[in-house]
Amino acid sequence: MPELPEVETVRRMLAEHIPGRRIAKAIVSRHRLRSETLAGLPRRLEGRAFAAPRRTGKFLFLDLDDEHTLLSHLGMSGRWLFAAAGEDSLDASMPHVHLRLDFADRSRLWYQDIRRFGMLRLVPLSGLSGDPSVRLLGPDPLEHPPTTESLFAGARRSRVAVKTFLLDQRKLAGIGNIYASEILHRSRVDPRRLAGRVTREEWSRIAPEITRVLGDAVNRMGTTFSTYRTIWNEPGQYGDQLLVYDRAGLPCRACGAPVRRFVQGGRATFWCPDCQRGPSPARKRPKA
DNA sequence: ATCCTATCCTGTAGGC
């Protein structure tokens, strides 16, 4: 589900509501998440108050007032859901809730994750940059917009397809499967091209599209493909803007030609062969 | 060092 625009949407909304709120009670109702357990969280969260949440790539840092941060990754199906005091539209009946935080002012925050691929980990601020997941992250494209040269240099020695390259969080933190296809489509670059062979001229088209697509998606509160919701349980509005993603066999929204789907690195790629005609598609060279 | 595959988990959609 959540790529940079969805996570940024959640961050912005949380930023309006959680800073200063103090956790009166924390309840773990489903402790196993990915490989870790949440069992120890309540003792460490109760009594703490939130500061302003931050984000790098798809990771949220929910800073607390005790020099710790609640490191959050939504995986495929994670959600943060908020309810103001007295607003009980969301409740204990919700399935797959891992954590509920009851604030002193009676407002509430839930973490729900159907597939349990998300992450919640309390980390000291002093150790955050050394956290095994955070340590590997490349630059966040909204904070540090990629340039033709940074992309060209970063991909120079890569032998994976450019689509796969865009998904590598060590190179750029935040692009996921939906926006990778959309960015390459708008850049008119064939997703099969090897990253190390993509020309400067092509990177010069890709760089601004990364910033533009992600920024536009943030402005529309992200894309709801199936499970993503804002903290108010609302879907994102960027789905209307998708030109190729999830449109296999349907007309490309730019040129009308049928969109094609194929699998790269185990993940679906959507592309328009008409719009994305590369100089030379990746080609297997027969062994000499 | 890189790259690739399988795996974690649950729900849903589509074919029969």
Place this chain on the structure above:
DNA sequence: TGCCTACAGGATAGGA
């Protein structure tokens, strides 16, 4: 209707 399979916005361990 039910059963079965394939697939879904992700990261990462382990083997090649």
